[in-house]
Amino acid sequence: MGVQFAARFGYRVVAISRGKENERLARKLGAHQFIDSALANPAAELQKLGGAQVILATAPSGKAMSDLFPGLAPRGKLLVLGAGPDPLAVPSVSLIAGSKTIQGWTSGTPAESEETLCVSLNWQVSAP
Numbered sequence: 001m002g003v004q005f006a007a008r009f010g011y012r013v014v015a016i017s018r019g020k021e022n023e024r025l026a027r028k029l030g031a032h033q034f035i036d037s038a039l040a041n042p043a044a045e046l047q048k049l050g051g052a053q054v055i056l057a058t059a060p061s062g063k064a065m066s067d068l069f070p071g072l073a074p075r076g077k078l079l080v081l082g083a084g085p086d087p088l089a090v091p092s093v094s095l096i097a098g099s100k101t102i103q104g105w106t107s108g109t110p111a112e113s114e115e116t117l118c119v120s121l122n123w124q125v126s127a128p
Helices: 002-008 020-028 042-048 062-071 092-097 110-126
Strands: 014-017 033-036 052-057 072-080 101-104
Touching: 014 020, 020 033, 033 042, 042 062, 052 062, 062 072
Parallel strands: 014 033, 052 072, 072 101
Antiparallel strands: none
16 A cells, blocks of 8 residues: 555655565556565665655564665655564664664554555556
C-alpha cells in the first residue's frame, strides 16, 4: 500500500524487494523503479539515484532496515513500520552528518487498516 499511496500522491517511487518476480507487482502498484536486493546493494542503488528522502521500512528485520539507512539523502527519514526482534544499528555520526532521522509509526487500528485497504483496492480497480 505504501507504493500505491506514494505514487498516487505524485512521489517518485523506488520499490525494493528480494527477487525479480516481485518487480511486476511493484510496477503495477505504481513503482517507477525497482531494486532487487538479492542482486544489488539497495542503499548504493538509492544513492546512485540521488538518495531517498523517505524510506518506508516494512521488513520485520532490524538488519535489513539498518542496511537501507545509508541510502537516505541528506535530511532524509527512515520511517519504520516493521518490527523485528533484532535492533537497528546506525552509526550516530551518519545521523548527525546528514541530519537524517529515524521515526517509528504504528499502522493504526483494525478499522483504519480496513478503510485504507478499501481505498487501495478501489485504486487498483479504477487504475487506467
